[in-house]
Amino acid sequence: MPKNAQPLEGVRDSVSPSDADPEQPAGNVRPPADSASALQSESGALPDDAAAPSAAPSYRRRRQMQVPLLFLSVFIIATCGLGYELIAGTVASYLLGDSVTQFSTAIGLYLFALGIGAYLSRFFDREDELTTRFIDIELAVALLGGFAAAILMLTFAHAAWFRPVLYSVIVATGTLVGLEVPLLLRILRRSMEFKELVARVLTVDYVGSLAASLLFPLLLVPRLGLVRTSLLFGLLNAAVGLWGTFLLRDSLRRVVALRLRCLLVLGALLAGFAFADHITSLAEDGLYADDVILSRNSPYQRIVITRGKSSFQLFLNGNLQFSSADEYRYHEALVHPAMLKAQRQQGRAPQRVLILGGGDGLAARELLRYGSIDEITMIDLDPVMTELARTFPLLKEQNNASLSSTKVHVHNADAMQWLEEHARKRDPRRWDVAVIDFPDPSSFAVGKLYTTHFYRLLRGALAPGGTAVVQSTSPLFARRSFWCIVRTLEEGGFFAYPYHAFVPSFGEWGYVLAVPRPTGLAAAGQTQPLLDFPSASLPPGLRYIDDAMLRALFVLSPDMRRPTREAGEASDDSELVPNRLNNQILVSYYEREWKRWN
């Protein structure tokens, strides 16, 4: 950096100690020699200067060092500036989905705000206050930018406010950042020729941007998460501010107060950094592979949405419910076989559908592909879940706003109690299709929704010729559990048709199509009829299921088939006990089987 030494000589006077504000308290005015040695010892940058007897040479040396250090500040500022831009874009597209729109809106707005900042810089006309203002702006950027991600994550809980807050944060941060470079240019202009200055500042600025755009996705976000990355940029800005109070000490007024402010801001950001988990209540950040963009406690469960590069995931109590990348496979396989089976049996297209569980609205989305359906009744326990599915942009986009459809009626109730009420009140409503999409039976509380009692109630809610489908965990990983569900449905009065689909984020997944078995006289000697589907009845737009695939779903490989005594398999069907309220055997099957894989 010796190159900088030369031009420095010429402009030395402009920042001489005589520039010091006459109003500055006497205690802060120190003779140059003192101030120089104070700075040396404070910054520790110039150890050999301490021995210099004369004030002038050491002063010159300091001026020489100041410029490269100021360029380092420019570099940092530039890195942070681009960082905030990336954060705004990322948060917007994480939370609102539709990344192209979100990213370009955020970036456009941010750049525009930079322009506002640049324009506003002309109103800072008191040259003697420039450096003080510059440091103040650093602190403001540090605070606003540093907490930007945290603020956005927090406001996201109240979806209605999110967009105004998002855009305000972007504009405010952009404006502040936009002020930085013009002010710096003006500060540095005093020590450098203009063409030199512009060339260097802009170079460093762009290099800083490159650094930010590489560090951000490769190192910072994966390591720290968005909230801490944002805080880290804030910390850097605040550090630049503090450092500036030393570098530019001579042109500063009320240095002590300024430093105190710097320390306060640094402290706040550090605290934020330490308590990032609490700020956002995203304590489980570390549990998930991707960034947690939403986490909510409802009275019933913890709902978490994470966002990866190209998809997002919904977790309930830490269990993956779907990934936006491949949920279409899961939901197409869940919904369409039952719809077609009901159509075959009833000789007409189904009109009334009951969804039990399925609060994410994705099964409803598949159902709404059928024009024949005029009413969907959804019973999901958790009002927080169904509300999110209706209003949370990512979910809403994914389920095609199915829960806002006038055909869909959502009731938040325990499905078993709701069915019990339905039976008790002799409610005359019956449904052509029932889609049962509960979490896996990993606890007694959910296990009750897979019992003979439950299936008997379900049978009572189906119209003549109606069909039900039950998501039934994995026939490969939890074979016994899967067949226990089949067995329970049979015991509950159904013909059961087990099938499977391959969903990459789950693996092999199982379902059971269930058709009420005739009772009374008609039941005598009835064997299970073969499965058949009407052809060319699938709605358009499906990606996983077509007529050929529909049949293929029902072909199970030997390692997923019903365990038989002949095959000498450990889990012999003759021992498979139906799951009842008073034994909840399924929960123990399930627990034993999944333990093997975890």
Added chain:
Amino acid sequence: MARLPTASSGGPSRRDVLAAGLASLSAGCLPRRDPGLGHIRGEILGPSDGRGHSLRDGGEGLRGRAIAEQERVDVAILGGGVAGLSAAWRLSRAGLDHFRVLELEDELGGTSRPGENHVTTYPWGAHYLPVPSRNLDALCELLRELDILRGFDAGGRALCREETLCRAPQERVFFKGRWYEGLYLRVGASAEDQRQFERFHDEVSRWVKAVSSDGRRAFSLPRAHSAPEVAAELDQLTMATYLDRLGLSSWRLRWYVDYACRDDFGLRATQCSAWAGMHYFAARLLHGDDSPPEVLTWPEGNGYLVRRLAQHVGDESASRRGRLRPRSLVVDVRALPNAGPGADTVEVLYLDLSQDPDPRKAPLCSLRARRAIWALPAFLRRHVLADYRQRPDSVPAWLQQFTYAPWLVANLTLRRAHAAPVAAAPVSVSARGAGFPPCWDNVLIESPSLGYVVATHQREAPIVPRSQGGDGQPRTVWTYYLPLSDGDPKDERARLLKLSWADARDRVLADLGRAEPTVRRDTERIDFFRWGHGMVRPVPGLLTGAALAQAALPRGGVHFAHSDLSGMALFEEAHHAGVRAAEEVLTALDASFEPWA
């Protein structure tokens, strides 16, 4: 697990239990009043001791006043507990509807009474009924009428609707900081423990098979169908002595047996007749079927059966003119001079507390009847039957053999779901935490109490969202049972009745707090029932002696029906006693019916 003692090093010592701050009430020194519990509300709700005690203390003043109202019926039923309501049910099933049930409390049910608050219904006493076997004809008939029973399996055990059976998981025990599945603590059991457990099991199986020369089972339900002579020697011993004789010293086995005695009879194994103890284990098992019956339960416990029974036998239920008359304190029962066949034989005097709750001021009413059914506990005979009252020397000595265990029952309303439907941790997760997940019955090994039963186990209480004026918080009710079985029942009773609400609250929370650390914070309300005469005590000699048979004999126009006539406070016994007494009355009144009892 390594911390668990082996069989010989002993289980919870008496000191452990005392240290828990909740030894028996006789432990004397109260724990220091707990300051951190100011947020908890509650009361001692019942039963209305004042009303009952006025019988003993009120003297002849109660009966001396002028009779305000007179009425006559075919049958007067005294007491609206399970026995009284079952008698009414039997009569009405035989077409005899001209009866009254006089019950002193505001609610029917006695020791099977239901309670209710904004969260759920819950029990104040009895909370379950084991699925009966076919030989309990009348009970099976009742359950069929209530649409609970659907048929019988090959072994003769009733098949009941799935939703009425206690749901899994049913029971767990808390020991040294963790919960374990089941009631018998298997974890840490040595080979010797296991051997003794099996030895005990064999002994039970032996008694399940034992029959008299005429084919009656040694232990049967109802007790009256057993052949007491087969195992008569057991009624000379306490359960503890019996175990000693069998050489069974494993502490965990002995705890388990002691728990059973306390749970069913309110007695320690050291007090309980071995006949009663073995009856508990053997009477409900069927030949060739080792598995104990499932149990029927509802959020309000057997209070559910009480309510359904009352619906089935009542008319304008609970109205002052109806068949079922709560708030009616029976004060006098006297025989009427014989006026020939078909005439009224008894007069019952009662105070109508529905007009004035103060027994000193309530109007005295007369109810004449062709027959009366006494469904009150036997100890009241001295205070109510006119001839005993008038000639105290005529009170038979065997009546003194009926003694009663006091119980304290608490209902805690808590601000958290016992098992919030989805949030309940997966089994595997909770197994790593405090142990086995919450069950219906949650029993503490190192405690004089029996732990708690969860009212929302069979049916979760709905969560009222903010939008509907609630606070969106899940809530539940726990019923906590404490039999006061350590000292003399009279002394324990006196202490129980002196116990203040705050003392009771502190004791219960201290006891539960060891297993449920957040209970102090989560409890919003805690209410109590102090059952002074909770359960008849089957001490040695009662069950095979003469007292039970004597007490069941009709006197004048009065027939006797109460669970204490069997020496064992059980729903089956109360029901059987009511049905039997009703059939005696039907016979006496020449009604035609097909006997069930």
